[in-house]
Amino acid sequence: MKKLLKLIRSPYPLLKYDLKMKLSTLFILATLLSMKASDTYGQFTKVTLDLNNVTIERLIDEVESKTDFEFVYKIKDVDLERKVSINTKEELITTILKQIFQNTETTYNLNGQRIYLIKRISQSVKSSALNSANVPILQSTITGTIMDSGGQALPGASIVEKGTTNGVTSDFDGNFLIVATSDNPILVISYIGFSSKEIKVDGETEIIIQLQESTAGLDEVIVVGYGSVKKNNLTYSVAKIEGDELSNRPISRLDGALQGQLAGVTVRQSNGTPGEAPSITIRGASSINAGSGPLYVIDGLPVSDSDIIGNLNTSAVESIEVLKDAAAAAIYGSRGAGGVVIVTTKKGVKGRTNISYSSYMGIQNTERTVEMLSGPEQRAAIKEAYEDVNGSGSFIDWDLPADENYNHLKDFFRTGQVQAHQISMSGGSDISTYFGGIDYFNQEGIVEGTGFERISSRFNSTFKLHEVLEIGASLEFGYSDKQETQSHGKGNALNHVLVHPAFLPLDLYRVNTFNPQRAAPYENPQYGLAVEGSRSLDRAEFIDDHDKRGQVLSNTYVKLNLANNLSLKSSFGIIYIASDRRKFNPGNRWDATQADRWTSTSFNWLSETILDYNKTLDKHNISMLVGYTSQKESRENSFIQGIGFPNGSIPTLNAAADYSAVDNYINEWGLVSYLARAIYSYDDRYLLTGSSRRDGSSRFGANSKWGTFSAFSLGWNLHNEKFFNVDAINKFKLRSSWGQTGNDQIGNYDQFGLLYSTTAVIDGESRGGFTIVSGQVENPNLKWEKNNSLDFGIDLGLFKNRIQFTVDYYKNITSDLLLNVPLPTISGFTQGRQNIGEVVNKGFDFELMTRNIQNNNFTWNTSFVININDNEVTKLNSPGAQILSGPWYATNNITRVGDAIGSLYLWEADGVYNDQAELDAHNVVYDSGTPRVGEIKIVDKNGDGRIDSDDRKVVGQPMAKYNFGLTNSFNYKNLDLRILVAGAGGNVIYNAAGREPGNFSFGRPQNKYKYFVDRWSPTNTDGKYPRVSYGGFPYSDGDAKETTLDLFDGDYWRIKNVTLGYTLNSELFKDFVKSVRIYASGENLFLKTKYKLGFNPEANGPEIGAASLINGAGMDYTSFPNARTFSLGINVNF
Template sequence: MEKNDEHVVLKKEHVKKLNFKMKFCLLTACFMLFQLSANSLMSQKKMEFEYDNVPLKRILNEITSQTGYRFFYNVKEIDDKQKISLNINGENVREVMNELAVKANFDFKINENQIVLTQGKTTSHKFQEREIEGTVTDEQGTPLPGANIIEKGTANGVTADFDGNFSISTDNENAILVVSYIGFATKEVAVEGKSEIQITLSEDSAKLDEVVVVGYGTVKRSDLTGATSSVSTKDIEDQPSGRVDEVLQGRSPGLAVQNSSASPNGNINIRIRGSNSVNGSNDPLVVVDGFVGGNLNTINPNDIADIQVLKDAASTAIYGSRGANGVVLVTTKTGRSDSKFIIGYDTFMSYQTIRKKIDLLNAVEYAETVNARRAALDVALPFTMEDIEGFGRNGGTDWQDEIFRPALQQSHQLSVSGGTEKSTLYLAGNYLNNEGIMKGSSYERFSFRANTQVQINDRLKVGVNLFLFRSEDNPNISGGSQDAAPTHAAQVYAPTLPVYNPDGSYSQPSGQYGPPQLRNPLALAVEPINDNIANNQTLNTSVDYKLSKNLSAKVIFGYRSIHNENSFYRNTKPEGGASQSRASITNSRFTVLQNTNQLNYNKTFSEVHSLDVTAVYEQQREDLNSSFTGAEGFASDAFTYNNLALGSFPQIPQSNRTRKDIQSFVGRINYGFKDRYLLTLTTRYDGASVFGRDNKWGLFPSAAFAWRLSNEAFMEQFSKINDFKIRASYGITGSQAVSPYSSLARFDSNQGYAIDGSTYSTGVGLGELGNPDLRWEKTDQLNIGLDLAMFKNRLQFTFDFYNKVTKDLLLQIPLPRTSGFGSLLRNIGEVQNRGFEINLGGDPITGNFSWNTNANFAVNENKVLALAGDNEVTLGSVGFPNFGNTVFLEVGQPIGLLRGYIQDGVWRTDEATEADTFGAFPGAPKYIDQNNDGQIDNDDIANMGTTLPKATYGWSNTFSYKNLSLNVLLQGSIGNKLYNLTRVRTERASSDSDATDSRILNRWTPENQNTDVPSFLGSNNYEQLQTSRWLEDASYLRFKNITLSYMFPQDLLKRLNINSARIFLSGINLITFTDYSGYDPEASTNVDAFGGIDNAPYPSQKAYSIGLNLSL
């Protein structure tokens, strides 16, 4: 039997065929494995991109470029042009497609390296409108009354009731509800066809990610390395006012706002961290929507979206030569791209009265004190007992009541805002009218703002901001010479005189009724015509272009034209026909051209390094043209200032033109490492035409570092701390505290030359010496700060210490008379401002009843460090006749040091012998003999104090219950003094006038020796003028604003087709605690570096307002 072999023997050709098949199968298997591996790699590849409002097709192309997947779909089913926003950071293709499918409403299937898109099964469609009910609570289940619920992309919205319940109607089953509440993170909730929704809000931990505006850009609040503070639209809303600067008062640490003149369009002084300059302005630089050099007085508060105050060098050095006084950045409102157009109407009306009157003598008291003084002087008495009894019956004249009145202020604004995906628009027109509490004064303002932005394509965006402004101001003459200001006259005019004579003319002083130079107060208030018309046109255009994902460019062209015209006419009625009538017209036109070219690069590397680089080239030109014409001696008042040719004595016409050019190169680098260590480097290289030939350019660098300790691992154990950051910065900023051509000698023309000894001819002579060595004032500033946020940001604390030193201080230095010139502008010294700022705020109580609070406190010490070899420089007097030099600069002392005789009461009868050694007597003022030489002379003049405050503070509180809200703002200052010239005028009797102040009733007599008011003889014969007696403590605490508001419930408004409605009652300056005896502790006639001289400016007022905010 033959045995079969178990092995199969293959022939050679079979082997070849098998080898081919095996190779083919092996190759196929490898290819399949490779494909599976490739597909697996493709599907797991992580993607990173961010797109905002771009076509779907662009996102699909991005996915293809990053993964290799190709897309297949029917364009009739899938709209690849629909706009989608998507932010992807480390997600794979399936995760990305899941998110994208929801947004774009499609289904998808991944086949190897292909993705097939099909029409979604849940295509959004309109369905019958129905009610969606829900409740809004916090994480503990506490209802959040007043929470806002708005359907995204619409104006459809409601407010939760006391129990957190709400009901909202919608016709979109896929609607998204945006839910917000103060102190909590905003949340978006998808309806998804539900009829009941429970919404839980988390306390806001994202406040640190709030984007704030800084110079030439924005930055997250958590990434700030400099010292800044902000004023929100809520703050502005809570204080009805026609002026932005009034709203800033008490809101920010280190920002001192002084209402120096409370006239409807009066001066308000703003100081950030003290005064740096004596010769130039100490007001901060104002930047409105990127346009450098704005005016807060012209801005309508309702148009403001945000105000940022930049204080340290790290924040302000980017503005270089104009940043030394700090910077106020104003951003105006724009429309929302995700909102339909909303019509808004905002209005308020205020009833204003004088806050306080000076305590003056009435007619009986005045007549009795005049008689008493005449008796002491042993002269005839001017008033009989019958006269005095008659004054008691008719009351005499209260001249303050005659010139002051209750006055109305009203504001009306109509606005339209909204937008589409590609464009936004904000239009607003405002009308403001303020009658003024002094007769003869008024202010009227019209403004229009149009802000629009258009997204041309994915890369290009164009913006246009237009602002038109016109005001008509009719101010009274205040401060200055006492024969012109009604406030002066009302304080010293005899209350025994009537307003009008029997023939209807104004009464005039004569003889015993006062010095002849005084004028009837009412005539001074109402007779002069003082029309000031201002027109402002501002056009600011911007073009933003995204060069790449990380690089963008921005170009701004700005134009501003300001035309002011002052037309003045004063007839002879105030003087009773004793002087010439006079008229004048002054015109000025100020134009500004600005071009800003900016590049910005922003990128994050390896998720740990963040870099933001900004480069700017900017140029600005300022032109000023002004002219003056005037005449005196008009035969008739009929034409007032409308025909100057009718004047008998024409004045010499004058005209002037100046130009100022600035060019700048700017660079800034923001670097962050692991969101813990932050570095900011800034430099600006400025060139200005106003300085000498060799000093036109200046470099202004700064560096800042911040350490966010809260992001360190060792801080994880402190779970209650949300943010803890330490900041440090140092930099140099500048000030252009000179007018154009100050470095050059100036020739002036004049008609004061009588060449032949009798006939005056026009000539030209050297009017002012130039100083070719003029250079920038430069301020070095060191800042160390701390930011702390705790308890889910419900408590926030900020502390800053700073030291500012201003070098090359510019000052007019007196020249010898032999030079033929009075003074020369020079760089002569150094001034230091050093202090600290504290801000504490938060939401101590949330829920049914809520309380939001913010308190700030700032201390500033001002000191002159050097005066170019001299120990002191005289700045002048306080502006009163016969006063000697009173205001000085002295090394080691603050700017604006006041000097005078130090009064130590009044000599008593038992001090008669000692008084006689000084040439005095009982009842005369007692002055301190500083050098103990037994006499009172100029060597006894000593330092009396400074007018600068040592500290300022503010405290804002908002209490809310349901739809009711109460806001209370307190603010004040500590340590500032005012030189009260009103008292000099009213309390001191002289040879041709009598005291009118009620203090004179407490004058020294043998029976009343415990007083600091001298006797009639002491006041008349021995009293020195510049004395500490007139210097008063002007520290104060004021209830600046109290506003009670009510938001109408949404269920009511919805039936009326109203989006929102708020009504409010407000009181301004209702209560003030101060020892100052004048009109107001903030008053200041002079508005220079030191202020603090009260020469009877326009007094402040209390205001009671009612208003309405409505949107449709």
């Protein structure tokens, strides 16, 4: 409704406290919020009017009924009875007002959601007269257009009257209208990526302003540790991605969405089980025994548990910055060696309440499958093997149709469903801001018995209680439920299904379908019973395995503005996590009843105080901070296993007949730190940054608890030099940095001498009871691994920033590696952990962004990122030392000087012995068994005439040497299309599931890959793969050597995501709907790889989650495939 100003009342119009305010209040836990209209609302709001010969008063009522605008005026200043006619369709309010009041005695001032109608007065009015009025009164109305040097409009440019807070922004066409309040106004115009400009109006009322493009994103702010820096002043290597680029994709975890998006950030999704955490490394693996993953910082809270990221509300993320070099990460000291990932969540902004809702639903199936032998092909191979063993050629055929054939993978995989819903509300006033959001995600796995469900909520708020006092708080609740079947390691469910005989029904021996009469024809004494696939299906369906996790993250702060440019901020944060995994097997024909339960609780608190100073003097700008932080975590883990339940309907542990395992432990760690940083710039040309942090950690020895980590970096903006005048180059920055960080990702008590209880043994015999023995030698000098990093970078912008690229060369040297060193026998220990060893990572990060086409209707932008990294061990615990490791049955990984960490270490296969002459000519003796014609020919690497462990060689590294991503974004009118391609290469994969390609052991007629059709036989002497055998491979004693026959290039690329969206015209909806966008999205749509046998070219080891770098790395035990997802979604803003 209209507001009639009464000068005898309050000198300022009162703000409305309406229903929206009340809802907002409830939404942020009953905190009183004062809200004020957004300054940009009026500049971008469009109105449709169809009025003929109506009064000004009627027109005002019509506008107020259709919008959130309020008209404020004095009755004597406005001719309300004047008749007007107007017909507009989606016209800017500024255009309508200009049309209605042009050449009249009334003018207007648009201030957020308020439209002040004012009597036009002369320029001679004095300031004292102005101050006596209680509304913004017009001295002069200035209209104009903001455009770039090429004549393209610049929407959203800032126009501010110098020396005042009076300002507006340009509309979609670059137009603006501002009411000046001074006699000789000067307008300051600014736009991101363009040089600011000051314009003296000199009595003009209409002006056209052209801005010159400068460096890209000069005013863009990059979040770094304990603050932020303008991109133009950044002197170290940081990568950034906006949260909105990740939130609409049908993925279960935020960290998985980073793949292919940031140069130098390697994301490897080694297992496709829903909710599975990816492995993330930044610029290569930097440690052998300590962790190489990054530190995560969520709104100031540092965490090393990647599952905390997995439970985050993805739609609440504002941006993600990755600190890649040590100069950037040194402010986090002993925890920054693996890089730092800073997650900033959304905050409220001053203005009207904004409500958004987004949702998508979709279906999922397997991204890839593999070919196995058909039923007839497998039967023929088994017969061939049996006849070879018998020699007589006799074969007892099964009483089965010769052509019986089943597609077990089709029966094993299913079509899963995925859905996500999110709602958020934000807003604020001069006093406070708020943001609140709730997110729900549910993914049904493509294998029965797998799935992931998450619900999370986040609330952020700030309150400015006084000019010198500000407080703020953030709070997040998260809950997840991960359901899984056996999906890791040798003998996982998929591996069992894969090798199930193709001529046997997959459900033949399942509990709920078993029929002795149906099974009888398949049970031949010569071949035994093959139940792998049936067992896996039963376990997937009947074993109840849920890992439930709840987390609370909270951080509050108090900020005091002590003086101009000086502030003190103190914060206190907590992280509480409780997890409860329960697994119950009700028993079947091959498993006894069993219940397992793992519980864990952790409480982590962080206290920080930061003093911040920022000052600009002429061309000098300096920003400094000093701070103190302390942090402590307490964790308790328990495990109990019960067996022998009376039946499969009672899963509680108190019903178990016996407890086969019970474990419980508590541990703690603490950290105290002092930190400082200074950033200096002169004339936006010369840049210098220095930082230092001193950490004291409970994890290290008494003599080495404290460490200092420092960094220095330089930058030179050549484009700001007077002598640099190259039209084609508008941004040219040189950067260099050095820094040192540490790695504290080790056990909490590795520095102590530890004692363990065990069964008492006297004279080699167990005497019963328990005794205490030494289990770990003390090392008071144990300290953190140190990472020294050197980085040289170039930032370049060409052709008015249509082409922008950044290239970095880096060399990271990680020293003082924690390794086990042999100890003298007299010490009573075989080995102890010491700081010795060194690893080097060096390579390039490259980022390219281009604006290929950009006009009023169509835009096409491209982004390409790539990292090329070389990983090399340069020092171990002694000259010639090597670390042999691998899974439980073999040592297939080696770490030694000159090679990458965990390199694959195999025998080299040189085909097969095609005939007896070739076998005789090889003239070597195998350390076990005697080869036959048609079996694998292994290279005698050292030429000693023997094939033994000394003939193994390094055949490649498990970590990709390069990772890349290519994104193309297209916009045509209301349509938008985004295509993301990601890939990696330079690594190898050993297919451990196929390590015995020709062996059909008695009682287990396991199926083989399709390639085994091309095997050696008396009728196919040129076959590529070895002959069949029965009972062992290679050679009759069953010695299974891991050879390059099952080694493949790990190179791949995939169409990671395609999203097509359409924004509906707002006129289709009621006034309360601001925008609606519908979209279709596809994830993992196409895969091209040289790895022919596996489901997933990112597979990386048999262990649960991301594999150890030295235990089974680069090995595939039939890793679960990633899901291919198709979804439809909608975004609505109110």
